[in-house]
Amino acid sequence: MEQTEATPIVPLEAGAGPENPPCPACGEPLFGWIGGKAGLDGPVRRCESCGLAIVGEPGGSEAALRELDSLRLEDTLRIENRGSFACALGGAGWAGLHPGRRHLFTVEAVRRLVAQRDQVVKSARWRPLAGLASTWQTLLNSVTFGHDVALGALRGVPAVRAERPWQRRIDGLASIVLALPALLIAIPVELAGGLCRRGAIVSLKLELF
Numbered sequence: 498m499e500q501t502e503a504t505p506i507v508p509l510e511a512g513a514g515p516e517n518p519p520c521p522a523c524g525e526p527l528f529g530w531i532g533g534k535a536g537l538d539g540p541v542r543r544c545e546s547c548g549l550a551i552v553g554e555p556g557g558s559e560a561a562l563r564e565l566d567s568l569r570l571e572d573t574l575r576i577e578n579r580g581s582f583a584c585a586l587g588g589a590g591w592a593g594l595h596p597g598r599r600h601l602f603t604v605e606a607v608r609r610l611v612a613q614r615d616q617v618v619k620s621a622r623w624r625p626l627a628g629l630a631s632t633w634q635t636l637l638n639s640v641t642f643g644h645d646v647a648l649g650a651l652r653g654v655p656a657v658r659a660e661r662p663w664q665r666r667i668d669g670l671a672s673i674v675l676a677l678p679a680l681l682i683a684i685p686v687e688l689a690g691g692l693c694r695r696g697a698i699v700s701l702k703l704e705l706f
């Protein structure tokens with residue numbers, strides 16, 4: 498008779514260590530996600546529990562809240578959703594990886610973070626057009642040398658240009674030639690994301706407890 502062994506269930510906490518510092522939002526260990534990449538201040542780790550990702554060394558919840566507050570637009574916070582379909586599809590090519598950005602938020606990560614200062618997320622609304630633009634850029638990033646080149650040119654989004662002139666010329670050409678095909682793929686991806694609460698751009702309203 499064949500012997501089968503039960504698969505041991507390991508809690509996430511067991512992965513904690515110097516390589517896996519705690520998530521500033523929920524305290525679970527962070528795991529490696531993306532190695533060094535041009536334009537980023539270090540490797541990126543992510544939390545398997547709330548989805549928050551951090552570029553370089555984590556600086557605690559105050560630093561995360563400070564960056565979150567910098568995303569305020571009038572009375573809402575607008576996040577590029579690290580939990581979006583676009584991000585899952587794009588990986589290192591995800592359009593939300595901007596130079597200088599340290600914290601990459603999900604709705605759940607924001608919920609956990611703001612709870613630490615007695616706030617709740619009152620509403621989370623998908624922004625379809627902004628989300629579509631971001632998802633489109635994510636798809637273009639998979640064929641360009643630079644990062645966020647098209648939205649950098651069209652909307653002034655912080656972009657990383659390719660190093661060499663010939664690469665920049667190819668990036669410009671690819672962004673034009675593939676604009677429409679990328680849009681035709683981005684539409685169903687972002688639509689599905691929005692319907693599953695995993696849209697690329699989300700506006701959040703906060704409220705005190």
Ligand SMILES: [Zn+2]
Nearest residue numbers: 520523544547
């Ligand atoms: Zn977390």
